[in-house]
Amino acid sequence: MHIRDRIRELRRVRAGDLRPNPRNWRTHPKTQQDALRGVLAEIGYADALLARELEDGSLELIDGHLRAETTPDALVPVLVLDVSAEEAAKLLAVLDPLASLAGRNEDVLRDLLLDVETAHPGLQTLLDELAGGSGGAEDTPEADGKADGAPEPPLPDLFQIVVQCRDEDQQRELFERLTGEGFSCRLVNL
Template sequence: MHIRDRVTELRRVRAGDLRPHPHNWRTHGPAQAEALRAVLAEVGYAGALLAREVEGGGLELIDGHLRAETTPDAIVPVLVVDLNDDEAEKVLLTHDPLGAMAGADRVTLGELVARCETQSDALRALLEGLTTQAVPDFVPPQEVAIPESYQVVIECADEPQQQQVYERMRSEGFKCRVASL
């Protein structure tokens, strides 16, 4: 599978100069905004916003709307991508939901939350909520039991011979499958 790199550059931009995407469907309540302000105050920006250049100039946000709204005068890191309208909407639709599909290793999560110190009540509430939310548990992949079987592969010169061998083996009571490689 060929995967294209759509990031053209990392640019530092005043957050208030970024245009919100007109179809941004995510909403952000007061608790989320307060927790974000706490993380930004205690840590700062540790990830880039995602935007694309639009006709007439300027950058249109695809991800990072709340961060931009929260710190409009800050110079923020922005990954600039070369997406068209349809592609930008596809990323807008899937970026957060894909991340939300991840499971959680509850033991590791609990240990990490216990080690994290904060002075913010909003951030503490967010962290405590992580350990009580209905987050799917991490389930390590299980080995698949493959029953023991004995098989013979017969290489044939062509399809008619394959058909002939198949019919002969079936007539002798063998369970057969036809495969072409």
């Protein structure tokens, strides 16, 4: 199969100069806006916006509307695509839903979250949701290690318990023990 490279160039463009796509159907709740602000504050731009060049030379967004709205005065990385209006519409329709189809490997995610810390409350909310197993596409039996594909039992009432450990080794030992017994845990260094 021949796959075309549709990226024409990478440009740094003032975000406020990008034209929002009038067909953008995505909305951005406050929780998403807060989490994005946290990522931008703690890391910065680590992904390019997608746009296509119109006949008048302006750039119309395909992906990255919230990032552009959040930082209108910033110079942002934009991948300028060589796509028609119809192809741009197709990308606009499927990029986010395509990403949301991914399953979750809870063990790998749990290990990843052990190494992720933030001081930003909006980003912490997102991390807490990830740790709790909410959001995203349905897990596949292969992704979460279940061979029989049986549905997860409903979660009981949730409680938060803070445990103070004498050192990091004790903390990790307790974490492994509790997660091995099926508890959802998150390590926090105070």
